[in-house]
Amino acid sequence: MERFEVTILGNGSAMPTTLRNPSAQIVNLREKIFLVDCGEGTQTRFRQCRFNFQKLRHIFISHLHGDHCFGLPGLLSTLGLAGRGEELTVHSPAGLEEALGPLLRAFCDRLPYALRFEEFSGNQSELIYEDRSLTVHTIPLRHRIPCCGFLFAEKPLLPHLRRDMLDYYQIPIAWRGRIKQGEDYTAPDGTLIPHSRLTTPARPARKYAYCSDTAYSETYLPLIEGCDLLYHEATFAQSEAGQARLRYHSTAAEAAEAARRAGARKLLLGHFSARYPDCTPLLQEARSVFPPALLSEEGKTYAL
Amino acid sequence: MERFEVTILGNGSAMPTTLRNPSAQIVNLREKIFLVDCGEGTQTRFRQCRFNFQKLRHIFISHLHGDHCFGLPGLLSTLGLAGRGEELTVHSPAGLEEALGPLLRAFCDRLPYALRFEEFSGNQSELIYEDRSLTVHTIPLRHRIPCCGFLFAEKPLLPHLRRDMLDYYQIPIAWRGRIKQGEDYTAPDGTLIPHSRLTTPARPARKYAYCSDTAYSETYLPLIEGCDLLYHEATFAQSEAGQARLRYHSTAAEAAEAARRAGARKLLLGHFSARYPDCTPLLQEARSVFPPALLSEEGKTYAL
Numbered sequence: 084m085e086r087f088e089v090t091i092l093g094n095g096s097a098m099p100t101t102l103r104n105p106s107a108q109i110v111n112l113r114e115k116i117f118l119v120d121c122g123e124g125t126q127t128r129f130r131q132c133r134f135n136f137q138k139l140r141h142i143f144i145s146h147l148h149g150d151h152c153f154g155l156p157g158l159l160s161t162l163g164l165a166g167r168g169e170e171l172t173v174h175s176p177a178g179l180e181e182a183l184g185p186l187l188r189a190f191c192d193r194l195p196y197a198l199r200f201e202e203f204s205g206n207q208s209e210l211i212y213e214d215r216s217l218t219v220h221t222i223p224l225r226h227r228i229p230c231c232g233f234l235f236a237e238k239p240l241l242p243h244l245r246r247d248m249l250d251y252y253q254i255p256i257a258w259r260g261r262i263k264q265g266e267d268y269t270a271p272d273g274t275l276i277p278h279s280r281l282t283t284p285a286r287p288a289r290k291y292a293y294c295s296d297t298a299y300s301e302t303y304l305p306l307i308e309g310c311d312l313l314y315h316e317a318t319f320a321q322s323e324a325g326q327a328r329l330r331y332h333s334t335a336a337e338a339a340e341a342a343r344r345a346g347a348r349k350l351l352l353g354h355f356s357a358r359y360p361d362c363t364p365l366l367q368e369a370r371s372v373f374p375p376a377l378l379s380e381e382g383k384t385y386a387l
Numbered sequence: 388m389e390r391f392e393v394t395i396l397g398n399g400s401a402m403p404t405t406l407r408n409p410s411a412q413i414v415n416l417r418e419k420i421f422l423v424d425c426g427e428g429t430q431t432r433f434r435q436c437r438f439n440f441q442k443l444r445h446i447f448i449s450h451l452h453g454d455h456c457f458g459l460p461g462l463l464s465t466l467g468l469a470g471r472g473e474e475l476t477v478h479s480p481a482g483l484e485e486a487l488g489p490l491l492r493a494f495c496d497r498l499p500y501a502l503r504f505e506e507f508s509g510n511q512s513e514l515i516y517e518d519r520s521l522t523v524h525t526i527p528l529r530h531r532i533p534c535c536g537f538l539f540a541e542k543p544l545l546p547h548l549r550r551d552m553l554d555y556y557q558i559p560i561a562w563r564g565r566i567k568q569g570e571d572y573t574a575p576d577g578t579l580i581p582h583s584r585l586t587t588p589a590r591p592a593r594k595y596a597y598c599s600d601t602a603y604s605e606t607y608l609p610l611i612e613g614c615d616l617l618y619h620e621a622t623f624a625q626s627e628a629g630q631a632r633l634r635y636h637s638t639a640a641e642a643a644e645a646a647r648r649a650g651a652r653k654l655l656l657g658h659f660s661a662r663y664p665d666c667t668p669l670l671q672e673a674r675s676v677f678p679p680a681l682l683s684e685e686g687k688t689y690a691l
Contacts, residue, residue, distance in 0.1 A: 098468050099461070101434050123461040124428045130405050149464045149494045156460075157403070157427040160453045164402050182493035189486035190453045 085113045087237065087289050087387040089312065091379045092128040094353035096296075096318050096332075097150045099123070102360055104381060105150035106295060106353075108314070109134055110235050112217050118142045118158075119233060119293055125154030126161050132382060137167055141212055143219065144175035145295060146230035147182065156186055163194040170197040174211050176229040177202045205229035208306055222306045224297035226331045232294040234306060240285035248281045289387045292347070295354045298328065299337035304345045311387045313347040314379065316354035317365050323356075335365035339372035353379040389417045391541065391593050391691040393616065395683045396432040398657035400600075400622050400636075401454045403427070406664060408685060409454035410599060410657075412618070413438055414539050416521050422446045422462075423537060423597055429458030430465050436686060441471055445516055447523065448479035449599060450534035451486065460490055467498040474501040478515050480533040481506045509533035512610055526610045528601035530635045536598040538610060544589035552585045593691045596651070599658045602632065603641035608649045615691045617651040618683065620658035621669050627660075639669035643676035657683040 088111045095103030105122025109132070116138050118125070129136050136158070145151055155173070162171065173179065180200035187198075203209050203221050212219035215238070222232035241263045249259070254268055254276075262268055268276040292307035295316040307313055318332035327334050333341075335352055342350035350373055355362050362378050369376035379385075392415045399407030409426025413436070420442050422429070433440050440462070449455055459477070466475065477483065484504035491502075507513050507525050516523035519542070526536035545567045553563070558572055558580075566572055572580040596611035599620040611617060622636035631638050637645075639656055646654035654677055659666050666682050673680035683689075 099431060099434075099465060101431060104431075123458070124431065127403060127405060127408075127428065130403075147493060149460060152494070153461045153464070154427070156453060157457045160457070161403060178493055182490050185489050186486050189451060189482055190456070 084286070087112050087291070088384050089291060089314065089351070089387075090132055090134070090384040091351075091353065091381050092125055092132065093120075093122050094355060094379045094381055095122075095150070096316075096354050096356050097148065098357040099150070100357045100360075103355065103357075104128060105153070106145075107154060108293070110291060112235065112237070114138075115140075115214070115217070117212075117219075117235070120145055120151040120295070121154040121158060122150045123153040123157075126158040128381070129158070136162065137165065137169075140169065140171060141219075142171070142173045143211075143233050144173060144179060145224075145232060145293070146176055146226060146228055147178055148228070148296070151295075152179070155183065156190065159187065159194070159198065160191045163191055163196065167196045170199060172199045172201055174201045174203060176205050176231065203231060205231050208234075220306070222292065222294060222303050224294060224303055225300045226296050226298070230296060232292060232297070232303070232307075234310070235291040235293075237288035237290070239288045242278075242282035242285050244282055245280075248276075252276055252281070254281070291387055292345075294341070296332055298331040299333045299341060301344075304341060307341070307345045307347065309346050311348045312351065312385060313342050313345065313349070314351045314353055315341055317352040317369065318354050318356045320359070320364055321368055323358075335369040335376075336372055339369035339376050342376065343373045347373075348375065349385075350376040351379040351385060352376060388590070391416050391595070392688050393595060393618065393655070393691075394436055394438070394688040395655075395657065395685050396429055396436065397424075397426050398659060398683045398685055399426075399454070400620075400658050400660050401452065402661040403454070404661045404664075407659065407661075408432060409457070410449075411458065412597070414595060414597075416539065416541070418442075419444075419518070419521070421516075421523075421539070424449055424455040424599070425458040425462060426454045427457040427461075430462040432685070433462070440466065441469065441473075444473065444475060445523075446475070446477045447515075447537050448477060448483060449528075449536060449597070450480055450530060450532055451482055452532070452600070455599075456483070459487060460494065463491065463498070463502060464495045467495055467500065471500045474503060476503045476505055478505045478507060480509050480535065507535060509535050512538075524610070526596065526598060526607050528598060528607055529604045530600050530602070534600060536596060536601070536607070536611075538614070539595040539597075541592035541594070543592050546582075546586035546588050549585055549587060552580075556580055556585070558585070595691055596649075598645070600636055602635040603637045603645060605648075608645060611645070611649045611651065613650050615652045616655065616689060617646050617649065617653070618655045618657055619645055621656040621673065622658050622660045624663070624668055625672055627662075639673040639680075640676055643673035643680050646680065647677045651677075652679065653689075654680040655683040655689060656680060 092107035093104030315338035317335035397408030619642035
């Protein structure tokens with residue numbers, strides 16, 4: 084199966100610790116790599132994980148809190164020092180270009196590549212990226228400031244042609260592309276051979292949903308329904324549910340509840356508060372609601 | 388002897404590597420700590436070295452290149468999250484407040500402490516900090532943009548009173564402070580006892596000079612004369628002297644020449660180019676000019 088993976092660069096929350104880094108992760112679909120959030124030090128971990136960051140074309144920033152953005156000046160600057168020529172697009176809620184502009188002008192005034200900022204609204208799910216094999220939609224979340232997760236969805240795959248049937252019906256090569264695209268075949272004698280007899284369905288397209296930071300809410304569940312992998316913030320344990328509510332964060336049990344109700348196949352917990360040097364209690368709590376839950380680990384890659 | 392130490396948090400140059408961090412170091416004089424430069428990730432290394440960064444009152448930034456500044460937003464923000472109340476002053480060449488302002492307003496709009504920016508000119512040496520035991524002067528350097536090193540100088544120490552002589556001349560306790568400050572003693576019968584007979588001189592005050600980034604030049608040598616420890620950039624080996632000249636950096640041999648001519652007691656080399664995973668050749672080159680040269684090591688503390 085074509086590669087579709089997530090590598091965790093940082094899974095800490097706002098208060099940094101010496102154990103965890105602030106939010107950042109790489110989504111790799113068929114060797115196209117995307118950066119999701121960019122906390123301080125992301126460029127170093129990017130390299131430690133042996134990704135070539137010149138292959139990066141799009142960065143997705145969930146919201147304008149420092150632990151999700153403060154690695155941008157260093158990364159953008161280093162890409163320039165390394166002689167990048169290709170355009171780079173940073174997708175974020177409104178305000179990032181304005182906040183970073185003076186800093187970039189003072190420190191990176193002659194970047195050798197085009198840097199584009201694209202803003203999304205945060206009020207409703209939007210298609211913000213699309214290529215031949217992938218779409219990225221925003222997932223509006225409930226945080227103290229406008230904040231969106233991201234849904235990375237493979238495009239539906241074309242069915243497989245059945246060679247035995249193509250031979251049996253002596254279907255000309257010129258027709259094969261049309262059949263793959265969904266057409267029925269009309270034989271020279273007028274007989275119609277239905278598409279379904281000539282093909283086997285492709286495997287289902289895969290979906291990865293990234294939800295950080297957010298208070299638990301039913302509003303975003305339809306947007307992540309049936310995802311193969313859900314990364315959901317689990318800043319607190321259920322015993323700190325009051326803190327979670329107050330700060331618009333989730334507990335591990337709530338993250339698991341979101342995964343369960345959305346029908347996710349797997350759940351990766353992250354965005355852990357500095358108060359948990361050991362997150363085992365969060366894992367236990369999540370597994371009691373949604374058994375396939377996992378604690379995300381920095382530097383580790385998770386295949387969909 | 389009272390503590391006077393330098394801890395290296397980062398000794399890399401502009402292009403980050405997985406081996407070295409960008410410039411940052413801590414100067415600790417009698418448990419007052421000062422941060423010198425603040426490359427990306429400084430706050431994490433600050434903690435890894437087990438310093439309490441709430442004790443920080445002054446940050447000195449040598450120049451406005453990203454590898455000396457990009458750790459500031461994260462550090463300033465974290466100090467706020469940790470509930471700091473005391474004022475913090477950032478000393479730098481002109482332009483830092485303007486460059487950081489919009490970012491800080493967007494990301495740290497309610498810092499619970501007063502943040503002051505103080506600018507120095509860079510054209511001539513200025514006194515930019517002073518307390519009971521220390522002065523900090525700028526050291527104008529020769530770089531592509533305005534850039535200053537910093538001279539941390541202990542204030543001259545008071546002489547030690549000789550108890551045997553105080554007893555012998557039966558000098559009243561009230562006089563002791565005046566004698567320590569340099570006065571001669573006048574006995575009730577009018578006899579003058581010279582200060583030098585009543586005291587032994589204090590040890591010489593110590594000086595630490597930080598010179599990064601700079602092309603080698605004689606202009607700054609008088610300002611660092613006789614320092615106990617010199618940290619001098621050594622971005623390149625002598626074989627890359629052309630590159631050093633072009634980019635306003637120094638070679639290891641030039642750093643050693645600066646130490647030799649300034650009469651420094653010890654030399655710490657740093658700000659190494661990413662092209663040297665192993666800096667042994669730089670050390671050999673420096674030692675051929677100035678034998679007490681050392682390669683600085685991240686996480687290591689050097690006493691004056």
